[in-house]
Amino acid sequence: MKAIRGRRPAMPLMDVGLALILVALASPFAGAQKVELSVDASKPGAKIDRNLFGQFAEHLGHGIYEGVWVGPDSTIPNTRGIRNDVVAALKALKVPNVRWPGGCFADEYHWRKGVGSQRPATLNPNWGGVIEPNTFGTTEYMDFIDQIGAQAYVSVNLGSGTPQEAAEWLEYLTTAQPTALAKERTANGHPAPYKVSYLGLGNESWDCGGNMTPEYYLSQMKIYTRFVRNYNPEQQEKQQMLKIAVGPGGGEPRWTEWTETIMKAYQHHTWSWDINGLSMHSYTVVKWPPAYKSVGFGETEYAQILKSTLEMEDLVTKHSAIMDKYDPQKAVALVVDEWGGWYAPLPGNNPGFLMQQNSQRDAILASLNLNIFARHADRVRMANIAQMINVLQAMVLTDKEKMVVTPTYYVYKMYVPFQDATFLPVAFDAGTYTQGDIKLPRVDAIAAKDKTGKLWLEVTNVDPNRAAEIEVGLTGVVATSAAGETLTAPKVDSVNAFDAPHTVVPRPISAKAQGGKLILKLEPKSVTVVAVE
Numbered sequence: 001m002k003a004i005r006g007r008r009p010a011m012p013l014m015d016v017g018l019a020l021i022l023v024a025l026a027s028p029f030a031g032a033q034k035v036e037l038s039v040d041a042s043k044p045g046a047k048i049d050r051n052l053f054g055q056f057a058e059h060l061g062h063g064i065y066e067g068v069w070v071g072p073d074s075t076i077p078n079t080r081g082i083r084n085d086v087v088a089a090l091k092a093l094k095v096p097n098v099r100w101p102g103g104c105f106a107d108e109y110h111w112r113k114g115v116g117s118q119r120p121a122t123l124n125p126n127w128g129g130v131i132e133p134n135t136f137g138t139t140e141y142m143d144f145i146d147q148i149g150a151q152a153y154v155s156v157n158l159g160s161g162t163p164q165e166a167a168e169w170l171e172y173l174t175t176a177q178p179t180a181l182a183k184e185r186t187a188n189g190h191p192a193p194y195k196v197s198y199l200g201l202g203n204e205s206w207d208c209g210g211n212m213t214p215e216y217y218l219s220q221m222k223i224y225t226r227f228v229r230n231y232n233p234e235q236q237e238k239q240q241m242l243k244i245a246v247g248p249g250g251g252e253p254r255w256t257e258w259t260e261t262i263m264k265a266y267q268h269h270t271w272s273w274d275i276n277g278l279s280m281h282s283y284t285v286v287k288w289p290p291a292y293k294s295v296g297f298g299e300t301e302y303a304q305i306l307k308s309t310l311e312m313e314d315l316v317t318k319h320s321a322i323m324d325k326y327d328p329q330k331a332v333a334l335v336v337d338e339w340g341g342w343y344a345p346l347p348g349n350n351p352g353f354l355m356q357q358n359s360q361r362d363a364i365l366a367s368l369n370l371n372i373f374a375r376h377a378d379r380v381r382m383a384n385i386a387q388m389i390n391v392l393q394a395m396v397l398t399d400k401e402k403m404v405v406t407p408t409y410y411v412y413k414m415y416v417p418f419q420d421a422t423f424l425p426v427a428f429d430a431g432t433y434t435q436g437d438i439k440l441p442r443v444d445a446i447a448a449k450d451k452t453g454k455l456w457l458e459v460t461n462v463d464p465n466r467a468a469e470i471e472v473g474l475t476g477v478v479a480t481s482a483a484g485e486t487l488t489a490p491k492v493d494s495v496n497a498f499d500a501p502h503t504v505v506p507r508p509i510s511a512k513a514q515g516g517k518l519i520l521k522l523e524p525k526s527v528t529v530v531a532v533e
């Protein structure tokens, strides 16, 4: 049959019926799994600390150099050497804090080499054995976090440094008095003391940070908490700097012993030492060395990685229970300051640069972990995904003048309303998504009320094949509609590439209440955040 130009040929009635059936079958909502979900706005829980959305930027591969720092003479648009495109992208995430300079790098970092006009080239033996030019140092880090509106989380060198070196760094950063170090800071362009909100006392001291026993670390850490002082006059009464000790790296006995040792000592701590946080590191890697591909994988690898990432729940529960024994008031936060997917390095790159792609699987992985942290918000009050740019599960990828934002970036953007919102309990029967012998909860969800009283709901549909129809019931509020964004992708391993940056981008989604309930239709493998009106 020939079509008349500009008009479709008429379709016989029987074909119309068949076409409708085919359209229905092709619809992402065909065979949608129904899930009832109820939010109880009358029982507010803990504050979801904005610091749960923290970032981590280590001197590693192109995390800092090229990713943040291109230098003032670069043809890439920059402000005092810091890339403008990256700053603009990160500002939209309202990044609360950036942990720096490492990582393993921190325990070999000597801050003096990174200030002033003479910056000696040193080595970065942890990460590819490359030259560390020290052109990005204290001044540049402080400028960078100021440009993106984040707070400082500085990790001091407890491994190969000395308490004196760390104490002098903090004096250089924070004193308002005219000491020699303050004069040096002034000469380097910053007369006013900097604000340092968080202080990391070493990094993975049980491993790359010096292979210490918990007892040895404890005695070192006490010395650092005593002498590494923040002198900023504005941080004496209010906004005091919080000190974060090295904590566990898993759930095995060596790490439960580590948490026990530190927390037991904390219970009886005296005026002369104190901590406010205990860090925990946990990557989704399945087994070492990291071998899962970050792109070019199928549903089995999707399910395996998500199964592994859900172990975060047990880990947080386990270490929180130990902390509860010695600190029932929850004065010490559990700080998950390294987490995320860690896959095989992308071929053709220095394997020490930990470069990997970032797919829709990572978006789901991010939402599942953020939801775990939110559910434990009374104890987990800070978390830093590893790492912000070009390294591991990054927000942003760059290649010379090009930049692209990742699916994980969009999850962080969509979750901005949860920063400092109040957790609300959500009850639901998740159902099961099965792939081979792997069984996972089909959906996950959190809810919260922001400072203006607006209610926010996040629902993740883990199932990569079936849509979900979520019937939301609310106690304590009347809802008429919901609107927000949903993030899904053609495939579980879809990524945003420099030449195809819009493969995985959020789209608007809305729902109307019917009979007092909101019906949200979620596509397979999706992350959705809506405001409920």
Ligand code: AHR
Binding pocket: 058, 102, 103, 104, 105, 203, 204, 208, 338, 386, 387, 392
């Ligand atoms: O994020 C990469 C590395 O992983 C960090 O430097 C270290 O702390 C951890 O082992």
